[in-house]
Amino acid sequence: MTGYVPSTALPSWLLDDARLRAAAQRHDFGTVFRLARRHAGxxxxxxAAECDIKPDRVGTLARGQGKVATFEKIVQICDALRIPGRLVGLTDRPWEATPGSGRAGAEVDGTVLRRRFLQAAGLATTMPSILTNPPGRIGQQTVTxxxxxxxxxRRLDDVLGGGDTFRVYSAEYQATKALLREARYSEATGRALLSVLAEQAQQxxxxxxxxxxxxxxxxLYEASRVAALDAGDTALVGNALAFLAYQRLGKDRRAGAEIxxxxxxxxxxxxxxxxxxxxxxRRAxxxxVADMPVEAERSLVAANEALAKASEWPQPDWAAWVDRTEVDIMTGRCWTELRRPLRAVTVLERALSQYDDGHARDKALYSSWLAQAYLIAGEAEQAAEVTSRALVLADGVASVRPHKxxxxxxxxxxxAKYRTLxxxxxxxxxxRG
Known part of the structure; x- marks a missing residue:
């Protein structure tokens, strides 16, 4: 790699451009592509050829639609455009000169690169010393x-799919399990640790x-439920059951609704x-899904009533993302599932217009219900347009759900009645492309 200079390598003067550096730092590669064409020709x-991306995908990114969200593709783009690793939160790439040595940087394997990438976001995958070398006795400070x-x-889930985050979250869960097993602590600290364990298992x-x-x-959901019960954390017990219900719906809809x-x-x-x-x-x-419209509507009303009081007291971080837009999206999803497209389209269009494309996986996923609602209403052209945007957003995200x-x-x-439109x-x- 060190001897080959791709034709897409950015000139040094452009790499010094404040706009390009800011775009690289926030992983806005659409802006990087646009600046590369405009100023470096x-x-x-x-x-597209150097980055192994479809040409139309490069164009849509350059127009501000979609986001590159996988670690592997970020690395590939940086290598193709010769963007120094430090600008995007990576370690020095193999083609970069090691400072002071005058030689090419040593090869760094993907695991190390991924770790450095997460470290740059303040999310190092290495365990804190308190986990790798637990003291004889720990207290509430460790739990905090x-x-x-x-x-x-948890912020990784905003931009990466489960295919990228599972190992990170699983390692955290296993490390806390080891801490519970090996360290000494009071009964109160033990319950608090179990609560953290339940939260990590859900993540x-x-x-x-x-x-x-x-x-x-x-x-993991079942392990979370048990840990939350032992901790006496009823909120996490409820959330574990909600997760289990979500999965059960694919096999037994009534049983899922009961859970x-x-x-x-x-x-x-x-x-x-x-x-x-x-x-x-989530009950809604x-x-x-279980075709219980009256119960679904009651739960949506209850969710909105609860949300109206959410600002009165501090909320746990694992539920703090639930806001009016989220409840509106769930409302639209429910009405789509119940085949009420007139209700669904209005609320989904409004909610998705407020949803940032940076949350590519979730916006692509939620857009699928808007497309489905349009189809139920017989509006195939609108369904196709929404589907097209969702496919662009989902491209490269390490999640199976949007495409599914x-x-x-x-x-x-x-x-046949639609495909000629x-x-x-x-x-x-x-x-097909």
Whole structure:
């Protein structure tokens, strides 16, 4: 690699450009591509060839649509454009000169690169010394450290799929299990550690589910439920049940709705408002899938009522992401599932217009319900346009769910009555390409 200089290598003067450096730092490669073409004359087709990206994907990124979200693709783009690793949070690449040595940097394997990439975001995958070398006795300060670390690591889920995050989250969970087993602590500290363990198990379980490891997800959710029960943390018990219900829906819809109902039964006077909203909206979804429209609507009302009180008290980090937009999206999903497209389209269009493309996986996933709602309403052209945007967003994200959700929509669009429509033909060609 060190002897080859790709035709897409950016000139040094452009690498010093403040706009390009800022774009590289936030992983906005669409802006990088646009600046490369405008100021260095590097065509999108050359960028596509060197980065192993489809030409139309380079163009859509350059227009500000979508985001590069996988570690491997970020590394590949940096190598093709000769963007120094430090600008994007990587270690020095093999083609960079090691400072002061005058020689090419040593080869660094992918594991080390990934670790350095996470470290740059303040999310190092190496365990804190408190986990690798636990003292004889630990207290609440250790629990606070672990809880804050778990919250920081949760931010990875905003931009990466479960295929990229599962190992990180699983390692954290296993390290805390070892700490519980090997260290000495008071009964109160032990309960607090179990609560952290339950939270970490749910985080790892979610990544497993998102990455297509369904059996791992089930095991982790169940382990989380047990740990939360032992900790006396009813909020996390409820969330573990909600996760288990989500998975059960694919096999037995009524059973899934029953488990979701059990999750809301854990709510008491001490349950934080954001957790109440989360459990009610997840029950709403389970009831919609089980074709229980009255119960689904009641749960959506309960979720909105809970959310109205969410600002009164501090909320746990693992539920703090539940906001009005999230509940609106769940509302649209439920009405789509219940085949009420007029209700679904309005709320989904509004909610998705406020959703940042940087959250590529989630926006692609939620867009699939908008596309489905349009199809139910007989609006194939609009369904095709939404599907096209969702496919662009989902490209390169290490999650199985967006493409899995879009497959039935694409299958329906492939029907003879739709496939000759220009917008439909275009999205079908997009898939084939």
């Amino acid at each position: 590097i065509s999108y087709s050359r960028i 450290c672990l809880r804050e670390r778990t919250a920081r690591l 790892a379980g979610w990544a497993a589910f998102d990455g297509g490891r369904e059996s791992d997800a089930t095991s 979701a109902s059990r999750s809301t039964e854990t709510i008491d006077d001490g349950t934080p408002a954001s957790v109440r909203a989360l459990l009610h909206e 979804w389970a009831c919609a 959700r879009l497959q039935p929509v694409l299958a329906e669009l492939s029907a 220009p917008a439909v033909a275009s999205v079908l060609e997009q898939v």
